Amino acid sequence: MKVVITGGAGFLGKKLARRLLQQGEMMGPEGRPERLSELLLFDVAQAAGPGLDDPRVSAVAGDIANFATVQSIVQNAATVFHFAAVVSAGAEADFDLGYRVNLNGTRNVLEACRALGSNPRVVFTSSLAAFGGDLPPAVTDDTPLTPQTSYGAQKSIGEFLVRDYTRKGFLRGTSVRLPTICVRTGLPNKAASTWASSVVREPLTGVDVVCPVTPETIMVVLSPRKTVDAFVRLHDLPVDSFGPGRTLLLNGINVTARELEQAVGRHAGNRKVGKVTWQHDPSIQRICDGWPQGIDSKRAGWLGFETDRDLDEIVRNFIADDLDEQMKLTASVSLPPP
Amino acid sequence: MKVVITGGAGFLGKKLARRLLQQGEMMGPEGRPERLSELLLFDVAQAAGPGLDDPRVSAVAGDIANFATVQSIVQNAATVFHFAAVVSAGAEADFDLGYRVNLNGTRNVLEACRALGSNPRVVFTSSLAAFGGDLPPAVTDDTPLTPQTSYGAQKSIGEFLVRDYTRKGFLRGTSVRLPTICVRTGLPNKAASTWASSVVREPLTGVDVVCPVTPETIMVVLSPRKTVDAFVRLHDLPVDSFGPGRTLLLNGINVTARELEQAVGRHAGNRKVGKVTWQHDPSIQRICDGWPQGIDSKRAGWLGFETDRDLDEIVRNFIADDLDEQMKLTASVSLPPP
Numbered sequence: 001m002k003v004v005i006t007g008g009a010g011f012l013g014k015k016l017a018r019r020l021l022q023q024g025e026m027m028g029p030e031g032r033p034e035r036l037s038e039l040l041l042f043d044v045a046q047a048a049g050p051g052l053d054d055p056r057v058s059a060v061a062g063d064i065a066n067f068a069t070v071q072s073i074v075q076n077a078a079t080v081f082h083f084a085a086v087v088s089a090g091a092e093a094d095f096d097l098g099y100r101v102n103l104n105g106t107r108n109v110l111e112a113c114r115a116l117g118s119n120p121r122v123v124f125t126s127s128l129a130a131f132g133g134d135l136p137p138a139v140t141d142d143t144p145l146t147p148q149t150s151y152g153a154q155k156s157i158g159e160f161l162v163r164d165y166t167r168k169g170f171l172r173g174t175s176v177r178l179p180t181i182c183v184r185t186g187l188p189n190k191a192a193s194t195w196a197s198s199v200v201r202e203p204l205t206g207v208d209v210v211c212p213v214t215p216e217t218i219m220v221v222l223s224p225r226k227t228v229d230a231f232v233r234l235h236d237l238p239v240d241s242f243g244p245g246r247t248l249l250l251n252g253i254n255v256t257a258r259e260l261e262q263a264v265g266r267h268a269g270n271r272k273v274g275k276v277t278w279q280h281d282p283s284i285q286r287i288c289d290g291w292p293q294g295i296d297s298k299r300a301g302w303l304g305f306e307t308d309r310d311l312d313e314i315v316r317n318f319i320a321d322d323l324d325e326q327m328k329l330t331a332s333v334s335l336p337p338p
Numbered sequence: 339m340k341v342v343i344t345g346g347a348g349f350l351g352k353k354l355a356r357r358l359l360q361q362g363e364m365m366g367p368e369g370r371p372e373r374l375s376e377l378l379l380f381d382v383a384q385a386a387g388p389g390l391d392d393p394r395v396s397a398v399a400g401d402i403a404n405f406a407t408v409q410s411i412v413q414n415a416a417t418v419f420h421f422a423a424v425v426s427a428g429a430e431a432d433f434d435l436g437y438r439v440n441l442n443g444t445r446n447v448l449e450a451c452r453a454l455g456s457n458p459r460v461v462f463t464s465s466l467a468a469f470g471g472d473l474p475p476a477v478t479d480d481t482p483l484t485p486q487t488s489y490g491a492q493k494s495i496g497e498f499l500v501r502d503y504t505r506k507g508f509l510r511g512t513s514v515r516l517p518t519i520c521v522r523t524g525l526p527n528k529a530a531s532t533w534a535s536s537v538v539r540e541p542l543t544g545v546d547v548v549c550p551v552t553p554e555t556i557m558v559v560l561s562p563r564k565t566v567d568a569f570v571r572l573h574d575l576p577v578d579s580f581g582p583g584r585t586l587l588l589n590g591i592n593v594t595a596r597e598l599e600q601a602v603g604r605h606a607g608n609r610k611v612g613k614v615t616w617q618h619d620p621s622i623q624r625i626c627d628g629w630p631q632g633i634d635s636k637r638a639g640w641l642g643f644e645t646d647r648d649l650d651e652i653v654r655n656f657i658a659d660d661l662d663e664q665m666k667l668t669a670s671v672s673l674p675p676p
Binding site: 095133134142143144145146147148150153156157160161163164167168244245 | 433471472480481482483484485486488491494495498499501502505506582583
């Protein structure tokens with residue numbers, strides 16, 4: 001079977017790609033495991049990196065807002081993971097770009113999948129940013145969507161589209177509301193939450209870092225390992241497992257910026273550790289404060305989706321899975337001075 | 339000030355137009371009443387009818403999915419009432435048309451208003467169809483949106499857009515979730531709720547009618563009078579009155595199809611009354627059963643929005659306000675035999 005990952009050159013896209021290649025098979029449209037024959041990674045730049053040099057992989061660069069392009073990449077696909085997005089602070093800074101990629105791009109993916117006529121499996125990454133404002137201590141499967149950012153609005157809209165296309169029988173869709181992924185590898189991005197990874201990643205690679213929020217700021221996080229586990233698991237579950245909303249809210253653990261900084265100290269060993277400087281940015285703080293301070297998804301629990309045990313596990317796994325590659329990257333670029 | 343009504347040739351558009359013309363002024367962008375200098379009625383067909391032959395009215399026909407058209411009609415507008423839509427059963431039957439008008443059309447209106455740069459007032463008609471499925475006995479201001487139709491999805495998406503454009507300071511938007519308007523004048527439309535008006539209107543004009551749902555089917559209704567009152571009232575209220583969701587859920591009263599039929603009998607007087615035949619249509623029944631069976635909006639109550647006292651008041655006001663015009667219309671067309 002052919003699988004497409006949009007945003008396939010991104011951090012999460014590549015992580016999922018490696019897992020799928022390793023695994024070699026996944027649930028097919030007939031409800032039984034099938035061999036992965038083609039994995040198409042689509043992004044604005046061509047996906048490359050360790051583990052992706054595989055005859056099953058094709059990396060295509062293009063514009064998700066171009067329908068003909070999207071139609072050509074999803075040709076014959078049994079599954080599309082739709083990750084491509086302009087992230088939170090990016091979509092807030094460039095309103096038109098956000099709607100172009102996050103709304104028009106998503107509509108293109110859904111329309112192209114509909115045009116296949118084969119009822120493909122579609123997994124759409126929504127976000128905790130779909131919630132906001134006056135929230136309960138922990139958001140649940142039934143908390144109304146009240147986004148406070150354009151990114152959150154676009155993700156909410158994407159969920160309604162996935163639900164409607166699925167209801168009409170055009171595709172078999174699930175939207176996944178992701179907590180903040182921590183620790184992300186690569187360079188800092190334009191997500192308002194990017195500090196939650198930076199304050200661990202940069203110090204462990206010997207680089208100083210500026211944290212733009214107060215030490216008490218809470219973020220609900222999930223590790224890349226558990227996130228990729230979740231994508232594989234939810235893909236293979238019956239599409240009706242996710243309720244009439246066709247949505248999976250993934251649980252995470254609550255950590256503060258200070259706790260993230262402190263966890264680095266506990267696991268640094270003999271490494272030369274970069275320093276965290278606290279330099280408050282009100283616009284980033286405002287976006288982060290508007291997000292949920294906790295998640296309690298009963299459905300994710302029932303369906304067996306796991307969180308990380310604690311922050312120590314998250315940092316240990318980052319060191320085991322990603323630190324070597326990150327060190328090479330850090331050596332090859334010059335990060336802006338904090 | 340210039341006011342635009344999209345869907346201005348429709349039943350509700352024309353009712354509101356007449357009220358605004360009569361009233362002669364409304365709240366302007368500076369927060370004080372201003373004289374209505376121009377009322378542009380936009381629709382697929384040119385708006386015409388009693389009360390619209392007024393020097394302040396211009397009626398324009400065109401396609402709301404054409405951005406240049408929309409940009410030209412909103413030029414210099416201080417207020418846009420965006421009513422134009424493909425209704426529920428219509429959007430369900432023609433998926434592409436529904437998204438073209440209800441999503442692309444709404445985006446065009448919002449983008450054109452943004453391009454004005456003058457932060458215009460925008461009132462968007464959402465719908466109870468934004469709710470659906472497993473609902474509480476009465477939906478409230480906090481009930482999550484769970485549409486079960488493409489129309490409901492498109493209206494939900496419109497609300498998110500209105501909220502985001504308002505938050506960004508591009509316009510001053512309010513979305514209004516309307517109960518079923520009863521009694522609508524004119525011909526039956528493609529709304530799955532159209533029977534709620536037909537079983538009153540047709541019999542009172544001497545025409546037999548088929549009701550496609552069971553007599554026990556509940557509909558939450560609001561009269562055209564109270565609906566137009568609500569539009570005028572909400573337009574003039576401060577835009578921040580409607581909470582972070584920028585949404586007003588209008589209360590209505592619950593009536594069954596049987597109660598509607600019976601109310602006609604009580605008010606028919608000496609008129610020759612048409613007969614209701616019950617002929618069940620499962621697809622219409624399914625759509626109607628998915629909608630809320632009650633509404634309890636505390637916000638609408640606090641803000642002084644009124645429902646009709648009872649069904650008798652609704653039928654009496656239909657007879658007083660609309661029956662003569664409806665009789666002329668009925669005489670001029672041949673309704674399909676029930």
